[in-house]
Amino acid sequence: MPDQHDDILRDWRENAARNEDRNFRFLRSLRMAPSERRVDALAGALHQEAFAAIDCTRCANCCKTMKPALIEADLKRISRHLKLSREAFISTYLETDPEEGGYRMRALPCPFLAGDGRCSIYEHRPKACREFPHTDKKGFSWRTYMHADNTLSCPGVYRIVQEMRIRRGRF
Numbered sequence: 001m002p003d004q005h006d007d008i009l010r011d012w013r014e015n016a017a018r019n020e021d022r023n024f025r026f027l028r029s030l031r032m033a034p035s036e037r038r039v040d041a042l043a044g045a046l047h048q049e050a051f052a053a054i055d056c057t058r059c060a061n062c063c064k065t066m067k068p069a070l071i072e073a074d075l076k077r078i079s080r081h082l083k084l085s086r087e088a089f090i091s092t093y094l095e096t097d098p099e100e101g102g103y104r105m106r107a108l109p110c111p112f113l114a115g116d117g118r119c120s121i122y123e124h125r126p127k128a129c130r131e132f133p134h135t136d137k138k139g140f141s142w143r144t145y146m147h148a149d150n151t152l153s154c155p156g157v158y159r160i161v162q163e164m165r166i167r168r169g170r171f
């Protein structure tokens with residue numbers, strides 16, 4: 001029996017690319033919204049709704065298709081957990097990020113994605129993975145490009161943006 005999770009993922013697969021331009025324009029228009037606080041409140045509520053319905057272990061698209069950046073604290077924490085030196089961890093798993101500088105995961109899917117869709121280093125995962133997809137953080141209106149890109153990678157973000165467009169009268 002398809003459940004809400006399946007409905008959200010099917011809608012995302014079928015419609016996210018088709019709605020890319022419309023969603024980008026909508027996200028850009030949020031910069032002009034009269035109340036940034038109300039945008040954040042609605043985004044936060046929709047984030048809770050979306051991720052209560054989605055089972056990320058049955059999606060894992062971010063871990064399959066995106067390379068998280070790692071900050072120095074991640075390098076220390078994860079290499080210690082894996083009982084590797086910092087240098088061995090970098091040479092085994094990471095590459096230099098050509099756009100941002102610093103390091104990012106080298107392989108796709110992520111080598112720490114387990115067969116059951118879970119993260120095998122969950123307690124130690126990078127900060128970027130903990131914070132993804134950033135839809136429940138303050139300043140939603142100002143992350144236009146990030147959220148627009150993520151509608152194509154994350155069914156949860158697509159759902160949140162679609163619902164915001166429907167409910168935009170609230171702000």
Ligand code: SF4
Binds near residue numbers: 056153
């Ligand atoms: S892409 Fe989005 S919905 Fe899918 S696993 Fe990642 S955070 Fe969850």
Ligand code: SF4
Binds near residue numbers: 114
């Ligand atoms: S470290 Fe874990 S949460 Fe981050 S991309 Fe890899 S499998 Fe996903």
